[in-house]
Amino acid sequence: MKSIIAMQSWVILFAVTAKAEMIYIDFGDDTVGxxxxxxxxxxxxxxxDITALGLTSGLINAAGTTTSVNLSLVAGSxxxxxxxxxxDNDEILLSDNSLSSAGNPWSVALDGLQNGMYDIxxxxxxxxxxxxxxxxxxxxxxxxxxxxxxxxxxGVSWQVATTTVxxxxxxxASTESDGxxxxxxxxxxxxxxxxTVPAMIFGLTGLxxxxxxxx
Numbered sequence: 001m002k003s004i005i006a007m008q009s010w011v012i013l014f015a016v017t018a019k020a021e022m023i024y025i026d027f028g029d030d031t032v033g034x035x036x037x038x039x040x041x042x043x044x045x046x047x048x049d050i051t052a053l054g055l056t057s058g059l060i061n062a063a064g065t066t067t068s069v070n071l072s073l074v075a076g077s078x079x080x081x082x083x084x085x086x087x088d089n090d091e092i093l094l095s096d097n098s099l100s101s102a103g104n105p106w107s108v109a110l111d112g113l114q115n116g117m118y119d120i121x122x123x124x125x126x127x128x129x130x131x132x133x134x135x136x137x138x139x140x141x142x143x144x145x146x147x148x149x150x151x152x153x154x155g156v157s158w159q160v161a162t163t164t165v166x167x168x169x170x171x172x173a174s175t176e177s178d179g180x181x182x183x184x185x186x187x188x189x190x191x192x193x194x195x196t197v198p199a200m201i202f203g204l205t206g207l208x209x210x211x212x213x214x215x
Contacts, residue, residue: 020190021114022062023069025050027099027183028079040158041121041187050099053078059110069112075182076101098125100182105174106135110188113165120170121187123158126150133181135174138163142172162191 024039024047038044045062048071056071078099099106124132124145131146140163147156154160163170170188174181 021067022190023059023067023110023188024048024062025059025071025108025186025188027073027185039121039123039185039187040152040154040160041189047185051078067112069110072109072111073099073107074101075099075106076104076180098127098130098182098184100125100127100130100180101174102180103178105177106182107171107173108183108186109172110170111168113168113170113188114190115165115168117162117164117191118170119160119162119187119189119191120172121158121160121189122172123184123186124148125182125184127180130180130182132183133174133176133179135172135176135181137161137172138165138170141175 020042022041022043022045024041024045026047027050036044036046043062046060046064048056048059050056050071050073053073053075056073058066059069059071061067099108120137122132122142122145124147126148128148131148132142132144134144135142140161142161143155143159145155145157145159147153149157152158172183172186
């Protein structure tokens with residue numbers, strides 16, 4: 001009986017670890033019809049609309065549940081800078097949704113995250129004069145974006161970087177001090193390994209064998 005319970009627990013563990021924490025952040029003014037969508041991330045979800053500088057407490061996750069994660073934003077502006085935006089369900093490249101900083105570095109800090117590996121999806125502003133510029137994610141240089149197109153293309157209008165959170169904090173910071181720079185949005189997704197097919201087969205086979213032996 002103990003063998004069966006242990007094997008069941010092992011299979012359940014794989015199922016649970018396949019789930020990941022996801023926090024989506026949309027900088028700038030909210031655009032109607034864009035409350036739940038995936039952009040380039042792994043799944044649709046609710047977005048945090050960040051429209052003011054300073055501290056925002058208790059961000060929601062993609063499921064719409066309030067978390068203990070806080071955001072601190074430093075920039076020239078957190079409001080939109082150009083146009084009326086897009087209402088496409090798969091686009092975060094909102095022309096009126098971006099943080100920007102003219103002549104001063106910008107920074108975004110999230111604290112209260114669980115430690116571990118994270119995939120950071122980041123998006124460039126659509127405004128032709130605003131680019132991400134050179135910036136770092138937890139001290140490591142990220143790939144800058146400067147396309148200014150309203151199309152989701154990896155390496156052109158969005159990119160993903162993997163980083164490790166070891167003290168509950170994620171920190172993105174510009175390393176330039178000229179021109180207009182900023183971000184349109186972020187998706188912070190915990191990197192949790194999916195259960196492999198062989199592993200699942202092994203677990204189910206072991207459970208079957210244990211059950212047969214019990215009988």
